[in-house]
Amino acid sequence: MEIQVTVNGKKFTSDVEPRTLLVHYVREVLNLTGTNVGCDTSSCGACSLHLDGEAVKSCTVLAVQADGANITTIEGMAAADGTLHPMQQSFMENHGLQCGFCTPGMVMAATSLLKENPNPTEDEVRIGLEGNLCRCTGYHNIVKAVLAAAGK
Amino acid sequence: MIPAAFDYVRAGSAAEAISLIGQHGSDAKFIAGGHSLLPMMKLRLAQPAVLVDISRISDLSYIKDAGDHIAIGAMTRHMEVEKSSVLAQHVPLLAHAAGHVGDPQVRHRGTIGGSIAHADPASDLPATTLALGATYVVQGPNGTREIAASDFYKSFLESDLAEDEMLTEIRVPKMNGAGWSFQKFNRRAQDWAIVGVAAWRGANGSGVGLVNMGQTPILASSVSAALAGGSSIADAAALAVADAQPSADNNATVEYRTHLAKVLVRRALEQASA
Numbered sequence: 293m294e295i296q297v298t299v300n301g302k303k304f305t306s307d308v309e310p311r312t313l314l315v316h317y318v319r320e321v322l323n324l325t326g327t328n329v330g331c332d333t334s335s336c337g338a339c340s341l342h343l344d345g346e347a348v349k350s351c352t353v354l355a356v357q358a359d360g361a362n363i364t365t366i367e368g369m370a371a372a373d374g375t376l377h378p379m380q381q382s383f384m385e386n387h388g389l390q391c392g393f394c395t396p397g398m399v400m401a402a403t404s405l406l407k408e409n410p411n412p413t414e415d416e417v418r419i420g421l422e423g424n425l426c427r428c429t430g431y432h433n434i435v436k437a438v439l440a441a442a443g444k
Numbered sequence: 445m446i447p448a449a450f451d452y453v454r455a456g457s458a459a460e461a462i463s464l465i466g467q468h469g470s471d472a473k474f475i476a477g478g479h480s481l482l483p484m485m486k487l488r489l490a491q492p493a494v495l496v497d498i499s500r501i502s503d504l505s506y507i508k509d510a511g512d513h514i515a516i517g518a519m520t521r522h523m524e525v526e527k528s529s530v531l532a533q534h535v536p537l538l539a540h541a542a543g544h545v546g547d548p549q550v551r552h553r554g555t556i557g558g559s560i561a562h563a564d565p566a567s568d569l570p571a572t573t574l575a576l577g578a579t580y581v582v583q584g585p586n587g588t589r590e591i592a593a594s595d596f597y598k599s600f601l602e603s604d605l606a607e608d609e610m611l612t613e614i615r616v617p618k619m620n621g622a623g624w625s626f627q628k629f630n631r632r633a634q635d636w637a638i639v640g641v642a643a644w645r646g647a648n649g650s651g652v653g654l655v656n657m658g659q660t661p662i663l664a665s666s667v668s669a670a671l672a673g674g675s676s677i678a679d680a681a682a683l684a685v686a687d688a689q690p691s692a693d694n695n696a697t698v699e700y701r702t703h704l705a706k707v708l709v710r711r712a713l714e715q716a717s718a
């Protein structure tokens with residue numbers, strides 16, 4: 293089935309099987325491999341990207357369901373000249389990552405969270421990121437990074 | 445994990461969706477948010493031959509004040525239920541419960557209609573709308589009918605919906621200032637409740653819904669009857685499992701669930717009565 297999507301500002305038209313998951317479409321057809329597959333069971337959030345501006349788990353969305361949508365992946369967060377998105381910068385400055393596997397999903401979930409709640413408390417950040425698992429950091433510096441990006 | 449192959453069609457209206465399901469027969473399924481169906485398809489627990497996508501039927505996404513009740517379109521996503529100012533004012537229990545479904549990513553996709561149609565006893569919104577005395581509006585090839593939430597849930601993942609019927613609207617009576625509480629007990633973030641309780645108590649009675657305490661969401665009628673008869677909260681809460689049939693799973697034994705339900709119902713009633 294033919295789908296048209298805008299990914300990181302660029303338009304793509306592709307012919308996909310209906311059962312293609314959005315995460316596989318993004319990684320294998322568009323070669324945007326920053327979006328990771330962690331659990332593949334809708335639990336870990338590593339595959340989070342923005343679908344029409346909201347974070348979703350792309351392992352649990354069909355590519356055909358995204359037809360016509362505006363998608364942003366981690367590759368689309370930095371400016372064209374390479375300047376990091378403030379959330380990426382904040383993760384770097386606050387040591388919000390170790391192995392980095394969860395980081396793209398964390399950054400996508402965190403930016404979606406701040407869009408909905410620009411001024412979160414620490415608790416709201418922790419609860420807002422409950423769909424994203426990190427096996428390295430213990431979350432402390434991730435929460436610190438998000439609060440710093442929110443100007444706290 | 446990739447689902448088995450299927451054909452995909454998109455419906456622009458409820459009538460079109462029902463006619464598409466009718467054409468493709470029992471191998472076809474509606475997909476709304478896909479957040480119950482796709483995980484099952486990836487595990488090949490479900491292998492529909494055709495998916496009829498109803499998520500773009502935008503005139504079924506709304507939250508409206510309809511006088512004595514709030515009417516919610518089946519395609520309204522959990523996040524919209526959670527953030528609705530109309531619900532915050534008139535049915536705060538439902539808005540609050542919706543905010544406890546999964547995590548934000550799940551709530552950006554999952555719909556209230558999908559959650560109710562899926563009829564999972566472990567889900568939060570079936571038991572919550574049951575406690576609130578909701579009515580579900582269902583459309584089929586021969587028109588619409590209304591089903592009381594208390595008549596809707598038949599057995600595990602089975603509801604009164606026929607294969608060619610679609611849930612279109614959820615009508616929830618206004619709470620008129622009644623006290624309420626939502627208790628969700630789980631051990632991991634974003635998880636389903638091991639036991640959950642949705643309760644309200646006001647001038648015209650009370651309602652207590654139990655999550656994950658049987659094959660269907662459970663209305664704890666004995667608790668409300670005891671309260672109406674003048675029982676104390678402690679005595680009423682002791683009847684928490686009178687209408688339930690808890691079973692054991694990896695998270696809890698029957699005894700543990702039974703104990704938990706009584707404790708959570710007591711806490712919920714205390715909070716709702718405060």
Ligand SMILES: Cc1cc2nc3c(=O)[nH]c(=O)nc-3n(C[C@H](O)[C@H](O)[C@H](O)COP(=O)(O)OP(=O)(O)OC[C@H]3O[C@@H](n4cnc5c(N)ncnc54)[C@H](O)[C@@H]3O)c2cc1C
Binds near residue numbers: 474482605634
């Ligand atoms: C990681 C994760 C965590 C979750 N945690 C929770 C939780 O804590 N609590 C909770 O309650 N839920 C939880 N859920 C489930 C979530 O709430 C689902 O969104 C919801 O159960 C199903 O809604 P949906 O729109 O995604 O339905 P779908 O998955 O699209 O459909 C579910 C079923 O209902 C049918 N259907 C859908 N809409 C209609 C309709 N309008 N008429 C007739 N049939 C219809 C479909 O054919 C399918 O059989 C979780 C899901 C995930 C992935």
Ligand code: FES
Binds near residue numbers: 330336339340
């Ligand atoms: S890979 Fe999608 S949630 Fe884990």
Ligand code: FES
Binds near residue numbers: 393394427
């Ligand atoms: S940094 Fe390794 S999983 Fe989060």
